[in-house]
Amino acid sequence: MLEYFWIIPLAVLATSVITLIIGKHMGEKVAWLGVLGTATSLLLSLAVLPEVIQGAVKEIRFTWFLNIESGFVLDQLSALMLVVVSLLCTLIILYASAYMHGEKGQLRFFYFLQIFSFSMLGLVISDNLLQAFVFWELMGLCSYLLIGFWFAKPSAAAAAKKAFLTTRIGDVLMLIGILILYTRLDTFSYREIFQAVNSGLMAEPWLTMATLFIFGGVVGKSAQFPLHVWLPDAMEGPTPVSALIHAAAMVKAGIFLVARLYPIYQLVPLTLETMAVIGAVTAFGAALMAIVAKEFKQILAFSTLSQLGYMVVALGSLGYVAGLFHLVNHAFFKALLFLGAGSAIHGVGTNNVWEMGGLFKYQKITGFTMLLATLSIAGIPPFSGFWSKDEVLAAVHHHASPWIFWTLVITSFLTAFYMFRMYFLVFTGKPRSDYHAHESPWPMLAALVVLGFFAVFSGFAGNALSIFLTGKEIAHEGSFVVILSIIMASAGVLLSAMVYYWNKISPQKVAESLKPIYTMLGRRYYIDDLYNAFCRVVVVSLARFSDWTDRKVIDGVLHVSRDLVLLLSGVSRTLDLNVVDGAVNGVAAAADGLGSRARKLNTGRIQDYLVVVVLGLASLILLVMGGIL
Amino acid sequence: METTRVILSFPIPDLFTLAFWLIAGITVLLALGVIFFKNIVHSALCLIGTFLGVAAVYLTLEADYLGLVQVLVYGGAVSVLIVFAIMLVQRGSIRETNLFGRLKYKAFLIALVVFLLLSHLLWRGNWPQTDAAGAVENSAEGLAGLMLNDFVMSFEIAAVLLLVAMIGAIVVSREVKK
């Protein structure tokens, strides 16, 4: 079985092809094809897991084209990712089969979801940067297509474009980084890069630049500051899309890539510091924005930004296991949160948390699983989030600067606060608007329950994960960080309860008194406006310049060549008319003239003929006389 | 008294020579008359004269039978035929009927060229010198002998030819009733 691990992504690809072929006639049942594909991949991933746990590592190489080698690798990291990704894809597609009931474009939706699953799975088992980049771009494309699924809606189309362009900037930076590595080391393969760098074949400035540039791609794909602007807008897509792509899978691709390249990343202090700073800024800034967000999915989007920041900081603080542990946990509870949000929005019919409230009465299972997820993300023990956040903080405390540490600590306080704000506003209290809610269909609930289970229990797998990935146990140094994180989380929950549950402090009054800050947070620090202005000025003027070039220069060349051609054709025409036709006409005229002159001999009068006869006779005689005849 | 011998530089020709030159000259003049007279009857008349002149030439050549035949056939029959034809095709005034056509001068040049050529050939020709003393006996008898012995075929065909010509002439000149 281990030999054929590369079939795992192909299972989903196969079902996607089948979807294309017969999907039109299946109506809404195409979803089950997607479930089938991803479930197959999940089973296969689980099948190879035991052997990988035993320590088996498999690599397959083949020559892709020309002299570029390509291949797949199955090691601990990729096996882990395979299981996580395929599990999430299966659950979310299952959820979507019910969520997307009644929507148009079923085939398109599930086809794109399957293609996305295929590319994510392909990314995690690629063994070289070029192939990884291909899958990376493919995921970006699927993201664009799925955010803009309801393309008729202008805001959705704009959001899709924004997502694509922003991640594109990151992708260009990443490509530069990849090419720096290729030109210096002449290979795309991870293993060869690691070997070469460890042998010292890569000079210092180049290595730093390569890692920084590749991190640029991570900034784009994993929505870190300053390329974070697309993630909140990406909520325009259907909820399963938000859950899968923007919480559980695609945004994690950047984190995964850094983890994959960790052997060289851990050698570059500058890059690690940069990562930590950017991650911290993102985490803190996003958390602040989440506090004032009105739409359910927006809160979750900012939350995702924030948690991704945590993972980036973790990786920047040599917390390899911590980062990956948080990645896995976050995948589960964030997916759960999004799916639950979808369920709630579906039931209530509005997106605005201020119009919800008291939903627990109507959606008990949704409400309960959401509570589990919220407790998890807030970092309340013994739920999963607590364990991984604790690891992250420990790594940061150990290796990174205090600023970063305290920023993250405050952020965890904020996280607990705004997550429970969300929970209290939606599920508790009295309904703030007229709505008729009912519990969601079983596929959606099934996904919620499974994820809820993981949200609770995945935290206990920390040590096992560490041994699995690195062979070492997690080091526990003292309980300072642990106590601190518990205090922060509880404080956050308490404050949130005071404001939103017991209504002791009025959020509106606070907002009024801190109006400027409130507005700034609402406008997302005006960063979006800054980018829009930049685009308007720079991009549009570039476009104008190109247009001018096209019209004046290129069209100018065209006009010149057109004139030249006309001139040449004029000459040719003259030549043809005068010379060629002249020759032909001349010959005809000569024949005509000769004919008309010769015709005069034919008078019909016999005496004229006789003259000729006599002349002929005379000439004959002369010739005889001359001795010629 | 002294006798002066006068040597006449001009030889006195004998009668035969004189006769020949006279006959030749008249014949040529008459021939010129054939073409230069504007009246066709005058022209025909000159032709008849030419026939007679030619007959005389034959006589100088001791072809007596031929001369007779010439006078009889040409001067008798052909001439009458010609005059009859002229009369049949004549309308209006008989003057100015026999004019020159378009080729008056060109034909003169050509005829001149031909004459010069032929005369040149004659002058340069190596005519074998034989005596004119070949005995020619009674030419009629000689001719008859040739005609009816060696050339009887030609004789007969000539007769048929005459018959055909006669019939043909009648046919050609018949009035065709419309």
Next chain:
Amino acid sequence: MFTPGLIHYLLLGTILFTIGLYGVLSKRHAISVLLCIELMLNAVNINLVAFNKFLYSSALLGQLFAVFIIVVAAAEVAIGLAICIALFRYKGTLDLDKFDLLRW
């Protein structure tokens, strides 16, 4: 020189022939052309007889030939004149300049 020899007769024949040729080529009236043809035939006859007398005096072949020529000439004149009459009936004139029937 003045004694008539072969050359003189031949020359006479040539002169008559040339005169006849000139007439054939240049005269307008068809019958005049026939007259000139007769002239040419007679000139030929003179030549023949002269040759006979001066060169081949043993046999009368030249004269025989001349006789046959006279026969044919007479027949030809008859038919020629018949044709002229027919032509006159057809065209109303015997002006050869007006006859271009040989054209097509």
